[in-house]
Amino acid sequence: MEAALAANSITVKRSGQTVLNDVSFQVAAGDVYALLGGNGAGKSTTLLTFLGFLSPDTGTVEVLGDDVGANLKDVRLKIAYLPEAATLYPHLNAYENISYFLSLAKATADQGAIDAALDRVSLKEGARSNRLDTYSKGMRQKVAIALALLRDAPVLLLDEPTSGLDPVAIDEFNALVRSLAEEKRTVLMVTHDVYGACQIADRIGLLKDGELVGAFDRPQSGQIDTEQVHAAFAGRSGS
Amino acid sequence: MTTILAIATEEWRLWLRSRVAILALLIVSTIIAATSLLNAQRMAEERDQRMHQQTVTEQTFLEQPDRHPHRMVHYGHYVFRTPPPLSLVDPGVDFVTGQSIFLEGHRQNTPMFADVRASANLGSFQLISPAFVYQVLVPLLLIALGHSVFVRERESRTLAPLLAQGVSGSSLYSGKFLALATLAFTLLLPLLILAVITTFMGEQCVLVASLTLVYAAYLLVWCALIALTSAISPSRGLALGVLVFIWLMWALILPRLAVASAGATVSVPGKLETDFQMYADIRALGDGHNASDPAFARLRANLLAQYDADTVDDLPVNFRGVVAQTSEAELTTLMNEYADRRMHAEQSQSLHIDRFGWLSPAIAISTGSRHLAGTDLANHHRFLREAEEVRFDFVQGLNQSHVEVLSYADDINRNQSAEASQRARISAENWEVLNLFEFAPDPSAERASRSAGSLAQLGLWLVMLLAVGKLASARIRP
Ligand SMILES: Nc1ncnc2c1ncn2[C@@H]1O[C@H](COP(=O)(O)OP(=O)(O)O)[C@@H](O)[C@H]1O
Ligand SMILES: [Mg+2]
Numbered sequence: 001m002e003a004a005l006a007a008n009s010i011t012v013k014r015s016g017q018t019v020l021n022d023v024s025f026q027v028a029a030g031d032v033y034a035l036l037g038g039n040g041a042g043k044s045t046t047l048l049t050f051l052g053f054l055s056p057d058t059g060t061v062e063v064l065g066d067d068v069g070a071n072l073k074d075v076r077l078k079i080a081y082l083p084e085a086a087t088l089y090p091h092l093n094a095y096e097n098i099s100y101f102l103s104l105a106k107a108t109a110d111q112g113a114i115d116a117a118l119d120r121v122s123l124k125e126g127a128r129s130n131r132l133d134t135y136s137k138g139m140r141q142k143v144a145i146a147l148a149l150l151r152d153a154p155v156l157l158l159d160e161p162t163s164g165l166d167p168v169a170i171d172e173f174n175a176l177v178r179s180l181a182e183e184k185r186t187v188l189m190v191t192h193d194v195y196g197a198c199q200i201a202d203r204i205g206l207l208k209d210g211e212l213v214g215a216f217d218r219p220q221s222g223q224i225d226t227e228q229v230h231a232a233f234a235g236r237s238g239s
Numbered sequence: 240m241t242t243i244l245a246i247a248t249e250e251w252r253l254w255l256r257s258r259v260a261i262l263a264l265l266i267v268s269t270i271i272a273a274t275s276l277l278n279a280q281r282m283a284e285e286r287d288q289r290m291h292q293q294t295v296t297e298q299t300f301l302e303q304p305d306r307h308p309h310r311m312v313h314y315g316h317y318v319f320r321t322p323p324p325l326s327l328v329d330p331g332v333d334f335v336t337g338q339s340i341f342l343e344g345h346r347q348n349t350p351m352f353a354d355v356r357a358s359a360n361l362g363s364f365q366l367i368s369p370a371f372v373y374q375v376l377v378p379l380l381l382i383a384l385g386h387s388v389f390v391r392e393r394e395s396r397t398l399a400p401l402l403a404q405g406v407s408g409s410s411l412y413s414g415k416f417l418a419l420a421t422l423a424f425t426l427l428l429p430l431l432i433l434a435v436i437t438t439f440m441g442e443q444c445v446l447v448a449s450l451t452l453v454y455a456a457y458l459l460v461w462c463a464l465i466a467l468t469s470a471i472s473p474s475r476g477l478a479l480g481v482l483v484f485i486w487l488m489w490a491l492i493l494p495r496l497a498v499a500s501a502g503a504t505v506s507v508p509g510k511l512e513t514d515f516q517m518y519a520d521i522r523a524l525g526d527g528h529n530a531s532d533p534a535f536a537r538l539r540a541n542l543l544a545q546y547d548a549d550t551v552d553d554l555p556v557n558f559r560g561v562v563a564q565t566s567e568a569e570l571t572t573l574m575n576e577y578a579d580r581r582m583h584a585e586q587s588q589s590l591h592i593d594r595f596g597w598l599s600p601a602i603a604i605s606t607g608s609r610h611l612a613g614t615d616l617a618n619h620h621r622f623l624r625e626a627e628e629v630r631f632d633f634v635q636g637l638n639q640s641h642v643e644v645l646s647y648a649d650d651i652n653r654n655q656s657a658e659a660s661q662r663a664r665i666s667a668e669n670w671e672v673l674n675l676f677e678f679a680p681d682p683s684a685e686r687a688s689r690s691a692g693s694l695a696q697l698g699l700w701l702v703m704l705l706a707v708g709k710l711a712s713a714r715i716r717p
């Protein structure tokens with residue numbers, strides 16, 4: 001089975017510094033892949049490279065078999081991206097934000113569909129018609145996640161999706177990601193939350209200082225062993 | 240295309256919610272209303288003053304009793320340049336040139352309220368007119384409203400979600416430009432209304448349309464620049480700083496540099512200096528009041544030969560009149576040479592300044608606007624030339640009466656006695672030499688074609704900035 005996402009020996013420099021060094025990994029279609037790493041490990045950089053916002057200095061990245069650099073626009077339409085600390089327009093309410101950003105991606109959703117997505121991320125109904133500048137960080141994050149869901153894209157790139165969410169919302173979100181995998185959507189999420197990653201990922205890649213230093217696969221039944229990942233994460237990152 | 244439209248519409252939603260667009264439109268409308276009222280009032284005052292002067296001087300002239308014809312030459316009268324209706328929008332050089340000239344014998348007076356070195360000014364920069372508002376203030380307003388149009392997305396981190404929806408950087412640029420362009424068109428509404436009003440005052444529709452077009456092109460140049468600067472600036476503050484700097488350069492510094500450069504390149508000799516030289520030349524021509532001046536010896540000899548006469552008393556024409564006529568003609572030729580030289584130099588300076596429009600769109604619009612409004616230097620110069628023709632005709636008309644109606648004997652004996660003086664007068668019927676002078680603004684085709692250069696300059700700026708904007712924004716990263 002062809003990989004939905006592939007990074008082939010990519011090296012990425014930012015401002016002259018090597019941020020990713022010869023990183024290779026693949027995400028199978030319908031899998032949830034969690035890229036785990038400390039602050040500044042290069043997690044966000046990896047996602048930006050898949051989006052074509054950064055071009056690798058060496059190596060290639062592929063999305064659903066397409067080279068990203070060569071098919072920028074097509075690739076972006078196949079990806080729903082949740083940026084780190086996602087923000088949409090503060091002067092618009094949840095409905096207006098979602099409709100606008102969807103329209104840019106040539107997608108549409110009626111009020112019912114938007115409500116369904118906002119239900120899935122459990123955004124309070126009473127707040128949906130308020131401007132986003134009245135929202136808390138977690139509520140804004142939920143709107144952005146709902147937008148990513150409504151994009152109906154085969155690939156989701158999520159940058160620290162649970163940051164800012166309360167524990168209940170995190171649990172709900174983890175369940176949501178598993179259901180996406182069941183819908184055969186491919187999810188690449190980056191996080192430093194070991195527990196959450198182990199709960200939902202089919203595979204975890206451990207990123208340290210721009211290098212992929214370990215990988216953990218989900219066993220046939222159950223989930224990846226948290227202790228093991230935690231030890232690797234804490235030990236190898238030396239903090 | 241739908242994406243670009245969606246982006247522009249979204250910008251408008253923001254403007255309308257924060258009420259900035261409405262506020263901006265209010266500000267511009269108020270200023271335009273105030274400046275055009277002031278301008279209209281100034282024009283009305285000048286018209287009243289003109290009518291008053293006209294009636295008074297014409298009546299005085301025509302009501303003169305029977306007199307010696309040469310005394311009438313010194314009475315003189317006024318001619319006026321009626322400003323074209325579009326000078327309500329752009330008074331151009333009218334602010335500094337004055338529009339009425341007193342015509343009399345032997346002299347070419349400068350227009351009243353005159354600072355004749357009209358070339359060395361960009362008229363609309365001196366006082367506030369609707370043209371000044373659109374050339375200088377509206378761009379500043381557009382900067383204030385628009386500098387954040389793109390960089391805002393970067394600062395509030397919404398650029399990533401935008402681009403992630405598959406929107407290209409250049410579509411984003413186009414959308415933001417379109418939003419600014421429609422805002423600029425909204426701000427043009429007061430000008431459009433004012434321009435339409437001038438059509439009821441008799442202005443040609445094609446000129447009104449062209450004027451609106453060059454102002455639209457000018458504001459579009461600003462929109463393209465603002466969108467570009469906002470797209471490539473890392474922060475709002477930097478975008479604002481850069482734009483204000485460019486505004487200072489384009490609207491304030493380069494126009495002054497252009498004037499200084501024109502002054503350095505094409506020298507227009509000072510008025511005192513040239514007048515001094517001219518009066519020396521004039522003295523060499525001889526005094527036309529003194530028929531025995533040696534300067535007229537040849538004229539006398541020629542006339543005597545032509546009529547086969549021995550003395551001037553035997554001539555069938557009044558020799559003193561012939562001298563006055565000839566002297567006026569020679570004098571006029573000389574004065575016209577000086578005037579032509581000065582106007583030519585001023586025109587060269589003006590053309591020199593026009594060329595700075597390639598460097599500053601603000602200069603391009605100020606030039607183009609004045610050409611279209613019919614308030615440019617060329618128009619003023621034509622007024623001076625036509626007024627001079629009128630002056631020459633009426634003076635020579637009186638001199639003709641001097642030659643034909645008054646006999647030489649009566650003329651030279653006019654100071655002998657009261658009766659002799661009576662005999663040296665001619666009938667007041669001869670005062671009907673005043674030509675009705677109606678100064679018409681330049682024809683519309685000519686005004687339009689003169690403004691073509693400015694339109695080309697603005698067009699080039701627009702195309703260039705849009706191309707650079709598209710290219711630069713294509714590489715935008717969050
Ligand atoms: N815009 C940027 N320009 C230059 N260097 C950057 C930029 N953003 C991040 N970096 C550097 O790249 C490295 C990886 O950053 P990032 O991918 O954001 O880390 P993570 O998401 O894992 O916390 C860090 O050392 C960071 O300092
Ligand atoms: Mg990050």
